Amino acid sequence: MLNINDLHVRVDDKDIINGLTLNIGAGEVHAIMGPNGSGKSTLSYTLAGRPGYEVTAGSVTYQDADLLDLMPEERVAKGMFLALQYPVEIPGVTTMMFLRTALNAQRGARGEEELNAADFLRLVRTKAKELDISEDMLKRPLNVGFSGGEKKRAEVLQMSLFEPKMAILDETDSGLDIDALKVVAQGVNRLRAADRSFLIITHYQRLLDHIVPDFVHILAGGRIIKSGGKELALELEAKGYDAFVKDAA
Amino acid sequence: MSPKELNRAPEQSWLDAFDAAANDLPGEWLADTRRDAINVFREKGLPQRRLEDWKYTDLRRVLGSDLPLAVIAKGEGADPLAAIKGPRIHLTNGFFESADAMPKGVEVVSLSQALVGQVDWVRKALGSAPRPEGHPMLALNTALMRDGAAIRIVKGTALAEPIVIVHEGQAGRQLVRNLIVMEEGAEATIIEAHSGSTDAQQVQQTSEILVGDNAKLTHIRLQDAGASSVHLATDLVGIGRDALYDGFIVTTGGELARQESHIEFQGEGAEARISGTYLLSSKQHADVTTRINHAVPRCTSREVFKGVITDEARGVFQGKIVVAKDAQKTDGHQLNKTLLLSPKAEIDTKPELEIYADDVKCSHGATTGQINEDHLFYLRARGIDEATARGLLIHSFISEVMAEVKDDAIRAALEAHVTAWLASHAGIREVAA
Numbered sequence: 001m002l003n004i005n006d007l008h009v010r011v012d013d014k015d016i017i018n019g020l021t022l023n024i025g026a027g028e029v030h031a032i033m034g035p036n037g038s039g040k041s042t043l044s045y046t047l048a049g050r051p052g053y054e055v056t057a058g059s060v061t062y063q064d065a066d067l068l069d070l071m072p073e074e075r076v077a078k079g080m081f082l083a084l085q086y087p088v089e090i091p092g093v094t095t096m097m098f099l100r101t102a103l104n105a106q107r108g109a110r111g112e113e114e115l116n117a118a119d120f121l122r123l124v125r126t127k128a129k130e131l132d133i134s135e136d137m138l139k140r141p142l143n144v145g146f147s148g149g150e151k152k153r154a155e156v157l158q159m160s161l162f163e164p165k166m167a168i169l170d171e172t173d174s175g176l177d178i179d180a181l182k183v184v185a186q187g188v189n190r191l192r193a194a195d196r197s198f199l200i201i202t203h204y205q206r207l208l209d210h211i212v213p214d215f216v217h218i219l220a221g222g223r224i225i226k227s228g229g230k231e232l233a234l235e236l237e238a239k240g241y242d243a244f245v246k247d248a249a
Numbered sequence: 250m251s252p253k254e255l256n257r258a259p260e261q262s263w264l265d266a267f268d269a270a271a272n273d274l275p276g277e278w279l280a281d282t283r284r285d286a287i288n289v290f291r292e293k294g295l296p297q298r299r300l301e302d303w304k305y306t307d308l309r310r311v312l313g314s315d316l317p318l319a320v321i322a323k324g325e326g327a328d329p330l331a332a333i334k335g336p337r338i339h340l341t342n343g344f345f346e347s348a349d350a351m352p353k354g355v356e357v358v359s360l361s362q363a364l365v366g367q368v369d370w371v372r373k374a375l376g377s378a379p380r381p382e383g384h385p386m387l388a389l390n391t392a393l394m395r396d397g398a399a400i401r402i403v404k405g406t407a408l409a410e411p412i413v414i415v416h417e418g419q420a421g422r423q424l425v426r427n428l429i430v431m432e433e434g435a436e437a438t439i440i441e442a443h444s445g446s447t448d449a450q451q452v453q454q455t456s457e458i459l460v461g462d463n464a465k466l467t468h469i470r471l472q473d474a475g476a477s478s479v480h481l482a483t484d485l486v487g488i489g490r491d492a493l494y495d496g497f498i499v500t501t502g503g504e505l506a507r508q509e510s511h512i513e514f515q516g517e518g519a520e521a522r523i524s525g526t527y528l529l530s531s532k533q534h535a536d537v538t539t540r541i542n543h544a545v546p547r548c549t550s551r552e553v554f555k556g557v558i559t560d561e562a563r564g565v566f567q568g569k570i571v572v573a574k575d576a577q578k579t580d581g582h583q584l585n586k587t588l589l590l591s592p593k594a595e596i597d598t599k600p601e602l603e604i605y606a607d608d609v610k611c612s613h614g615a616t617t618g619q620i621n622e623d624h625l626f627y628l629r630a631r632g633i634d635e636a637t638a639r640g641l642l643i644h645s646f647i648s649e650v651m652a653e654v655k656d657d658a659i660r661a662a663l664e665a666h667v668t669a670w671l672a673s674h675a676g677i678r679e680v681a682a
Contacts, residue, residue: 048630051622076632088627092648093641098631101641106632141645158631 007058018222034219044170048082077109079165083155149180156187173207185210205237259313276364289388319421335410343423354406360397378457378485379513394426402435411438418445425454431464438467445475462489474502490516498525507536524653529562530674536565555650559590583613
């Protein structure tokens with residue numbers, strides 16, 4: 001699905017990712033854990049194609065295409081999705097209008113027919129209900145005045161509408177209380193499928209109690225210093241990042 | 250140009266025009282008023298950048314040309330806000346051409362007729378709206394005023410539909426004087442739509458607006474004048490006790506435009522809203538200058554102007570709130586935000602508070618910036634292409650100020666105009682609602 005090979009990324013003249021290699025197969029759930037400043041968000045932004053993230057070496061292949069050649073919107077049309085740590089607030093654009101514009105843009109780019117208003121409404125209502133998102137929230141301007149939990153639920157709603165093949169969740173757990181965390185995790189678990197992969201980026205282990213990964217990687221200094229199964233997250237929680245960083249040095 | 254013309258002061262063509270027209274201008278009873286006014290103009294001259302109020306907009310440079318005074322012409326049926334229902338008043342080249350039948354409680358007359366006839370309410374109201382002292386353009390308008398629309402909404406009348414004044418400019422110097430008299434407790438919406446040909450023209454419109462006690466006036470202006478026109482609109486607004494003046498101005502037209510709103514509270518407990526948007530492209534220059542005078546206690550003013558400027562266009566916002574010594578419990582807010590879409594686009598913004606009372610709540614704010622890159626990336630990361638994403642963000646930016654228009658049908662008509670502007674001037678694709 002996604003093959004990252006010896007990736008080097010520079011942001012504002014600083015090398016942040018320094019030789020990261022990661023292979024994610026179809027249907028797999030990978031978690032990347034790392035301390036602050038280890039390059040977690042840089043990795044997710046680079047994969048999503050944010051301007052200003054300069055790849056100085058290495059390659060990223062996504063479904064046999066050179067991912068780094070694609071514009072952000074082209075990556076999305078090909079089934080890539082990044083749930084952001086800080087979703088932005090956009091006044092004057094209702095959540096509903098935004099979702100429809102985005103979904104139809106993706107469908108259009110794939111040569112699929114656009115959904116009409118009625119079909120779209122039916123679809124979004126069903127998905128919103130699963131995530132405990134009220135009709136009222138959909139009518140409000142995108143993310144404006146949403147609580148932290150509402151913003152993250154709105155991100156997961158987008159993910160479930162867009163049905164990506166490769167979903168990246170960047171610190172989706174930050175700022176969530178335990179109830180909101182459970183709703184978000186259930187939303188993600190509902191989407192797990194044999195042809196859909198996940199990359200879950202997090203600082204803390206607690207999200208992984210609810211979304212159980214197949215593989216766990218520890219990121220430090222812009223590269224993966226250790227990989228393992230789900231038990232690695234528990235070991236990390238017990239020992240702390242420092243122990244692993246020292247071992248790797 | 251002959252050497253003689255080169256040496257001539259730019260004011261001279263206006264003074265000549267006055268001398269030529271003086272015997273022909275309507276209303277003998279106004280002769281002294283006109284003469285006093287032209288003397289003020291003679292003394293002050295055309296506004297130029299040395300004057301603080303005109304620092305960013307130099308009229309001397311553009312108004313000195315020998316453009317002739319406009320002549321009576323037949324309109325070509327322009328109606329940029331045709332989607333809005335309501336009786337029309339047509340002004341063509343600054344002359345009153347026609348008016349539809351008006352509902353009960355509304356009187357509409359052409360100013361030129363009113364000036365020669367005995368229309369008592371016009372005689373009483375004309376010249377009575379609060380105004381700045383020694384304003385040269387106002388003086389020039391008073392000296393040369395010939396026609397316009399005089400509208401009276403009789404005491405206690407509440408109109409169901411707006412009255413729409415359709416201004417169509419064809420050529421020449423057009424001096425328009427409108428008069429809007431809202432009697433006690435009257436409620437109305439008056440919309441003005443300016444459009445025009447691409448021929449050279451100069452529109453100088455002054456509107457005297459008297460909002461009586463407990464009256465409510467919603468006053469909307471769409472200024473989409475011709476591309477080579479100079480468009481000056483000066484609104485003089487007096488607001489009575491517990492009354493409301495709710496103004497909204499969309500500026501997209503003209504090569505050089507200046508909208509001045511002078512608003513004065515004359516009775517306690519009143520409210521003024523003055524908001525709008527300016528959308529400027531190519532080498533347009535548009536100036537929004539507002540003066541809100543809290544002369545009496547317990548009044549509220551709210552002002553929001555947001556603009557989008559592209560190419561080499563330039564916007565000016567000068568907003569001044571004055572709170573008199575006795576005007577306690579004043580509540581005044583002002584906000585100006587501009588989005589610059591190109592490196593050569595420019596905005597000069599000058600908010601001013603002048604407060605002499607001590608128990609007041611006043612604030613102002615101004616921001617200028619480009620499209621937020623975080624927002625742009627977020628939309629692209631949801632599959633929306635860059636042009637559409639920019640369009641959504643510009644819509645988002647403008648929507649905050651459009652929300653100041655309370656009537657859904659009027660807002661929709663103005664939004665359609667804004668959307669069309671964005672599509673043709675900023676390369677922004679229309680966004681499905």
